[in-house]
Amino acid sequence: MKILPIVLLCMGLVLLADGVYIQAKARLAQHLIAESWAEGQQKPWPWADTWPVARLRFKEVDSYVLAGAHGSALAFGPGHVDGTALPGKPGASVIAGHRDTHFGYLEDIQLDDKLAIQTIDSVWHEYRVISVEIIDTRKRDRFTLNTDRSLLVLITCYPFDAINPGGPLRYVVTATPGSDSTPAR
Secondary structure (H helix, E strand, C coil): CCHHHHHHHHHHHHHHHHHHHHHHHHHHHHHHHHHHHHHCCCCCCCCCCCCEEEEEEECCEEEEEEECCCHHHHCCCCEECCCCCCCCCCCEEEEECCCCCCCHHHHHCCCCCEEEEEECCCCEEEEEEEEEEEEECCCCCCCCCCCCCCEEEEEEECCCCCCCCCCCEEEEEEEEEEEEECCCC
């Protein structure tokens, strides 16, 4: 019976280490991506299978958006969903991210909040949040967008405090363009 507490303690330490590793990897990757973005490089590290396509800002939070919304990209930052408009371009641009790392701040976003996205050409584009909704993927075959309008759509899993990853619910923030500007650096 003396071994059970030791086993439980070891399991707890392993789970804690895993959680710290995920957060540390996400933060370090964003730092490397920021350097790559600033230097105009395509890939943030030599073996990367993705590259930054935009820089997203909400209040004090900056995150670099990577090409592709596949698992290997989302581990390092929000990902631009293939087949949607590039950020800052006409049409609907969809960006996905993990709720427990890069898109955790979406929980605090509200209608009329401002978002800004910097494109590869260094131009900042402002957006205003027009809707925040929770979608149950079990009740919809597809998430449909009005591609006739220019939109910025941010998607993450929901609820934010869920213990299990994934799940059928998605938190969807939709924003429309405001006035374009290039703020001071």
